């Protein structure tokens with residue numbers, strides 16, 4: 001049974017659409033999407049068929065009506081029903097949340113990810129993800145984990161939590177190496193910080209769900225945090241929710257999880273020990289990974305299917321990583337920034353903690369003075385990745 005959008009939905013603020021030249025979505029389609037397609041064509045030697053399909057997708061977004069998936073697609077019928085009301089109309093008329101998900105499904109159609117043939121199962125984003133794991137700067141960050149071991153437990157946990165948060169900032173690496181006493185520096189740029197409530201919800205019996213976002217540096221930082229929770233009496237078990245297939249460029253799949261564990265294991269010292277402990281925890285069933293098709297669906301979590309809701313209901317706390325998970329959690333709507341976070345996420349099957357770098361228009365849970373202070377510097381704080389938040393269900 002699906003968790004439906006509340007009956008009061010007509011009272012909700014409007015959904016964010018693509019067609020507002022002042023809105024963030026506009027720039028994503030005008031600027032970022034063509035650059036991403038160019039990058040994808042650059043990093044993999046696709047044949048003429050795949051290149052043509054990628055170029056046609058760009059043309060369709062710019063000027064054509066949105067077309068459904070080809071009839072042979074395994075999920076054609078699912079998308080045909082999800083796309084009722086969208087197909088046949090311009091991309092610019094669609095909701096931002098819906099159309100971005102569909103865009104990533106269409107990229108996989110263009111490159112033949114699900115189709116019989118040589119490109120089946122080839123992740124078009126893999127070269128971008130691997131480059132991040134091979135970045136020499138990551139080696140320095142991983143070696144700095146040794147220094148982190150010197151911190152008192154509380155400070156160490158906070159530093160790892162902030163590293164997992166800032167790991168979501170795509171353009172700047174996460175800063176996991178902090179000298180003793182400097183963990184607080186990383187709170188600069190936080191528009192809301194309820195990390196004390198997050199720690200209060202954890203303990204030796206806690207069943208924690210981590211709903212992952214990006215692979216690479218972000219997932220490495222998430223794994224470091226998961227190891228900390230398991231090793232410091234803050235969680236009995238952790239279920240890590242990953243994407244079933246490539247999505248939103250760098251979203252983490254099970255393949256990426258394995259690559260991140262391997263990368264951690266390649267740096268001697270604390271990083272390699274973390275990798276070994278996580279492998280043991282996986283063997284013992286204390287770390288489990290899960291994928292659900294809904295993780296790549298074009299909807300907010302209000303439409304979460306019953307089996308996923310049942311799985312999350314057993315969690316003491318779900319830690320939702322990143323901007324897209326945040327949009328799906330609160331709903332991609334023009335919420336007043338002072339909207340109460342606990343109220344707006346009350347429908348979720350378990351208490352939640354959102355760890356997110358701000359990269360799109362939507363935000364909730366701010367106090368009026370914070371919002372006014374941020375707005376005084378212009379609107380870019382919402383989207384330029386310089387700010388972050390840790391918002392937690394109160395109570």
Ligand SMILES: O=P(O)(O)OC[C@H]1O[C@](O)(CO)[C@@H](O)[C@@H]1O
Pocket residue numbers: 028100168213214248321322323324325327357359360
């Ligand atoms: O990786 P994250 O934090 O989910 O961010 C993805 C964000 O990037 C965009 O795809 C484009 O900026 C946003 O629409 C989206 O919310």
